[in-house]
Amino acid sequence: MQGPRRPTRRRSPATLFVQLFDRHDAFSYYSPAIATLAAVLGRAGFRSRLHAADVRDPDRLVVEAARRSRAAVVAFSILSPSWPHARRLIRAVKEGTRALVIAGGPHPTFCPEEVLAQSPVDAICLGEGETALLELVRRLAAGRRLLDVRNFWFRDPDGGRRIVRNPLRPLVADLDGIPDQDRGLFRRAERRTGVPREDWRMIVQAGRGCLFDCSFCANEGMGALYGGCRAFHRVRGPARVVGEIAALVRRHPGREIYFSDEVFPLAGGWFAEFADGMRRIGSPRFSVLARCEVITPERVRRLREAGCIRVAMGVEHGNERYRREMLGKRLGDAVIRRAFAAAKAAGLLTQAFCMVGLPFETDELVEETMRFLPSLGPDATTCQVFNPLPGSRLHELCRRRGLLPVLEPDQDRPDMLHLIRHVSLSPAKLAEACRFFRIPGLERAAAGS
Ligand code: B12
Numbered sequence: 001m002q003g004p005r006r007p008t009r010r011r012s013p014a015t016l017f018v019q020l021f022d023r024h025d026a027f028s029y030y031s032p033a034i035a036t037l038a039a040v041l042g043r044a045g046f047r048s049r050l051h052a053a054d055v056r057d058p059d060r061l062v063v064e065a066a067r068r069s070r071a072a073v074v075a076f077s078i079l080s081p082s083w084p085h086a087r088r089l090i091r092a093v094k095e096g097t098r099a100l101v102i103a104g105g106p107h108p109t110f111c112p113e114e115v116l117a118q119s120p121v122d123a124i125c126l127g128e129g130e131t132a133l134l135e136l137v138r139r140l141a142a143g144r145r146l147l148d149v150r151n152f153w154f155r156d157p158d159g160g161r162r163i164v165r166n167p168l169r170p171l172v173a174d175l176d177g178i179p180d181q182d183r184g185l186f187r188r189a190e191r192r193t194g195v196p197r198e199d200w201r202m203i204v205q206a207g208r209g210c211l212f213d214c215s216f217c218a219n220e221g222m223g224a225l226y227g228g229c230r231a232f233h234r235v236r237g238p239a240r241v242v243g244e245i246a247a248l249v250r251r252h253p254g255r256e257i258y259f260s261d262e263v264f265p266l267a268g269g270w271f272a273e274f275a276d277g278m279r280r281i282g283s284p285r286f287s288v289l290a291r292c293e294v295i296t297p298e299r300v301r302r303l304r305e306a307g308c309i310r311v312a313m314g315v316e317h318g319n320e321r322y323r324r325e326m327l328g329k330r331l332g333d334a335v336i337r338r339a340f341a342a343a344k345a346a347g348l349l350t351q352a353f354c355m356v357g358l359p360f361e362t363d364e365l366v367e368e369t370m371r372f373l374p375s376l377g378p379d380a381t382t383c384q385v386f387n388p389l390p391g392s393r394l395h396e397l398c399r400r401r402g403l404l405p406v407l408e409p410d411q412d413r414p415d416m417l418h419l420i421r422h423v424s425l426s427p428a429k430l431a432e433a434c435r436f437f438r439i440p441g442l443e444r445a446a447a448g449s
């Protein structure tokens with residue numbers, strides 16, 4: 001490859017990870033992917049640094065960070081909503097440094113051609129990154145050829161149009177072999193940006209993937225890469241998960257652990273072993289995400305005993321038929337009501353997720369969501385304006401039906417908001433729903449969509 005400096009014998013090449021975030025968005029900032037990849041590199045003796053790039057920061061800050069850290073590799077982890085922001089920064093780093101610029105995460109995985117066409121990135125990583133990135137950095141340190149590292153697609157090093165598309169390597173078979181996240185990497189960045197997001201560093205995962213196939217979610221796209229959602233879905237050993245939590249709780253006593261598994265494994269022997277382990281370490285506070293179908297009075301009782309204080313469940317929409325047919329969520333109103341009632345009866349706080357501004361939604365359908373969600377009596381409701389996610393069936397539907405937002409380079413939205421075109425929903429109703437569900441900062445944008 002052209003560009004990166006040859007590493008010296010004494011110092012291994014440093015990787016500067018770039019975390020894209022929006023300090024006004026509560027969902028932003030901490031990336032378990034970066035913390036995991038940095039831990040893998042660290043265990044092998046390679047240094048990592050972090051630059052937290054707020055959407056409003058001037059581009060030169062990332063260039064200065066790359067120069068300051070003498071990074072041989074500048075690595076972006078990109079979710080689709082932050083792609084417009086990422087590609088600007090990639091361009092700046094390519095123009096301002098000689099580092100090898102790479103990108104991974106859901107967006108490069110689902111839109112590899114677009115990422116290569118719309119930015120001067122040197123290489124992108126598709127799918128899981130642990131072993132691929134480690135091999136890339138090892139080869140760079142040894143001054144060896146990079147172009148055939150599996151999972152990576154490389155831009156032609158001779159500056160031509162050719163792309164080297166390497167095949168995927170197998171999935172990590174044993175998640176327990178992956179080291180715990182390097183959460184300390186985020187500490188310095190937090191000080192610099194002044195964003196106190198200590199809590200977000202408590203994200204733990206029991207596993208990867210999910211066995212359902214909702215049409216708005218990228219889970220199916222990830223499964224498709226690896227021969228199906230079943231193959232992609234893996235869980236860590238319960239003892240390993242409890243061990244990570246015990247270490248976190250020792251360091252940050254009293255803080256809440258967030259399981260980010262989209263469907264926490266509540267059934268069978270896995271959960272029984274996990275719950276025993278959690279009780280042994282004093283049942284530290286944690287929260288989970290769950291599907292309503294798997295909630296039973298017995299399971300939520302055991303969850304509560306294990307230390308769980310909150311369960312969040314995706315309701316998504318107030319109209320059962322729309323939920324089933326458009327969103328691919330075969331979940332009846334009665335099942336949802338039972339799940340919320342059972343969780344409350346067990347003494348858990350409940351959180352409901354839903355969306356507005358969905359494809360072909362009407363004012364009446366949005367009103368149904370505004371009626372149904374409060375009727376469940378959740379302790380919190382998190383509503384989002386629908387974002388068509390590459391990797392999901394609904395993104396494909398929006399593309400085919402001409403509903404995708406057109407984002408020209410000069411229209412990059414700093415707020416990472418990508419509203420689709422609506423054919424049957426009035427801007428006034430969308431704005432009203434944003435006010436109703438207190439979606440910060442979005443009602444003005446929705447009214448103008
Ligand atoms: C934890 C999580 C979060 C966390 C952390 C977000 C973050 N910045 O990482 C929080 C709660 C903050 C969050 C927020 C959001 N999230 Co989220 N989140 C997840 C979740 C549940 C797990 C991701 C994770 O950490 N996995 C563990 C790590 C180790 O694996 P990984 O992320 O898959 O990364 C691997 C590879 O992708 C690769 N990789 C990743 N980055 C890089 C970089 C390099 C250089 C390389 C080589 C490799 C590489 O290697 C990693 C290890 O194998 C996934 C769902 C899922 N099951 O994947 C959704 C998911 C990533 N989120 C998603 C979305 C859309 C969001 C939000 C936009 C939601 C919203 N509307 O507000 C926000 C965006 C916030 C932001 N701008 O960062 C989508 C992304 C889809 C897409 N096409 O981009 C997903 C896939 C869920 C979905 N519904 O489809 N999220």
Ligand code: SF4
Pocket residue numbers: 210211212213214217218219220262263291314
């Ligand atoms: S939305 Fe949740 S339950 Fe549905 S497919 Fe995605 S991860 Fe699975």
